[in-house]
Amino acid sequence: MDKLLGSWIWYELMTKDAAGAKAFYEATVGWSIAPGAEPPLFYGHIARADGRAIGGVLPLSEDMLAQGAHPMWVGYIGTDDLDATLAQVVARGGRALMPRMDIDEGSFAMVMDPWGASFYLMQPNPGPDAPPSVAFSPTEAQSVGWNELYTGDFDAALAFYTEIFGWEPAGSMDMGNFGTYQFLAHNGVTFGAMMPKPPHVPVGGWNHYIRAADFDAAHRAAVAGGANVLHGPVEVPGGDWIINAMDPQGAAFAIVGQKLV
Numbered sequence: 001m002d003k004l005l006g007s008w009i010w011y012e013l014m015t016k017d018a019a020g021a022k023a024f025y026e027a028t029v030g031w032s033i034a035p036g037a038e039p040p041l042f043y044g045h046i047a048r049a050d051g052r053a054i055g056g057v058l059p060l061s062e063d064m065l066a067q068g069a070h071p072m073w074v075g076y077i078g079t080d081d082l083d084a085t086l087a088q089v090v091a092r093g094g095r096a097l098m099p100r101m102d103i104d105e106g107s108f109a110m111v112m113d114p115w116g117a118s119f120y121l122m123q124p125n126p127g128p129d130a131p132p133s134v135a136f137s138p139t140e141a142q143s144v145g146w147n148e149l150y151t152g153d154f155d156a157a158l159a160f161y162t163e164i165f166g167w168e169p170a171g172s173m174d175m176g177n178f179g180t181y182q183f184l185a186h187n188g189v190t191f192g193a194m195m196p197k198p199p200h201v202p203v204g205g206w207n208h209y210i211r212a213a214d215f216d217a218a219h220r221a222a223v224a225g226g227a228n229v230l231h232g233p234v235e236v237p238g239g240d241w242i243i244n245a246m247d248p249q250g251a252a253f254a255i256v257g258q259k260l261v
Helices: 018-030 062-066 084-089 156-167 215-224
Strands: 008-015 032-034 043-045 053-059 072-078 094-104 106-112 118-124 142-151 167-174 180-186 191-197 205-210 228-235 242-245 250-258
Touching: 008 018, 008 118, 008 142, 018 032, 018 043, 018 053, 053 062, 072 205, 072 250, 084 094, 084 106, 084 156, 118 205, 142 156, 142 250, 156 167, 156 180, 156 191, 205 215, 215 228, 215 242, 215 250, 228 250
Parallel strands: 008 053, 072 118, 142 191, 205 250
Antiparallel strands: 008 072, 032 043, 043 053, 094 106, 106 118, 142 205, 167 180, 180 191, 228 242, 242 250
16 A cells, blocks of 8 residues: 555635635634635645645635535545546545646545545645655644544445545544544554534534644634634543634634643
């Protein structure tokens, strides 16, 4: 199994208000978000304080919104063979939401699993001297630190993702009436988990938790910036704290981090 297949390598914010999102996330997380300037997508880039890029901002046009797009965070999962992995997703009941697109940075396609969770597949073309992606890191602030899936069919979804991406079950936690919280690992690193979709959640999907250097400061900044906190703050195993929220532009997001005092 190659090391790229199954890696989270990029995260994208689709938003109706790129300027508002820039102000909100820069204040909340400490990112630097460069507004996009090149048509047709006007794609902006998200960088940590050390300058390393972790994702992008895609402004949603009226045409995109009319076709069903909506504000959301979407993760990119790496592959060395986009066409082969895309074919596997479709053969196992998923579907392509956006066909393959080729750009200088690589090739990608947006897909949906059989239970409604959206993500991108990407075969990157980083160049021989490019450093590895820091979009996901379980420990580094301003990267995504956790990836969580709510799914309508727990057993089938576990088989879908482990068979396609080589992910490994890495222990589990009994959530009582909410079912099993199944931890997932890739290349020996636990990167997230999956669980049955809770009854109060209308549609399953991926939740991406942004790691904050100071959880309380990020929480305060998010609320001050107009976020609607839906869950938390609560402490989770390992000493981290989390919130799940909606940003002022309507995209669901989450924050994870340690309290400093």
